[in-house]
Amino acid sequence: MHRSGTSSLAGLFAAGGLWVGNISQRHNHMERSDVNRINDLILSRFGGTWKRPPRTVDCTRVRRGRIRRALRPYARHPYWVIKDPRFLFTLDAWLPHAGAYRLVGTFRHPLAVARSLRARDDLPLEQGIALWTRYNHKLVALHRRHPFPLICFDASGDDYLDRFRSLCASLDIPCDEEAAARHYAPHLISHDGEGANGLPEETTALHAYLVEHA
DSSP states (O other), rough: TTTTHHHHHHHHHHHHHHTTSSTTOOOOTTOOHHHHHHHHHHHHHHTOSSOOSSSSGGGGGGHHHHHHHHHHGGOOSSSSSSTTHHHHHHHHHGGGOOOOOOOOOOEEOOOHHHHHHHHHHHHHHHHHHHHHHHHHHHHHHHHHSSSSOEETTSSHHHHHHHHHHHHHHHHHOOOOHHEEEEEEEGGGOOOOOOTTOOOOHHHHOOOHHHEEEE
């Protein structure tokens, strides 16, 4: 889900030596614009946007030429990372062309995400929580199909970095601990889940699942 530590996690991987593609230094989301455009086109084709994801995305009807071209540069690198929260809805269109891959998920408390979306995009809290629920319903369903590592962005400071080191070890990929520590910026995290009362039952259950399996 957006605002759930995806940029932080991708940046930590990049600091450790994983290739992230040709991304502008001014672009702090660690996302390639061509990948964003492809995913936006897929969502649009099925009547949605990142703010209002479509109910269904039939990835068998997605034209794959642009996807193959976007992934081609990664084949030249032994370790790489590609991220976009929209992948939760479009992933099945990409995976057949990704070669060898490992999935990683990151999550954050739903109220912290909703507060961050309100500050950045002026979304009402209720809409932010509903959006968190849509995305993380997809994350949990994907995790149940074939489990992969999950990391919680609510962990702070050294605890988060310790979890990141463990994550790298489980994936058997490089981890430059000094570079990771320099990259990680906990002072930029300005929203939390304090005072989370009365969340929808589905939201609470999804969050509990993610915490249990992180």
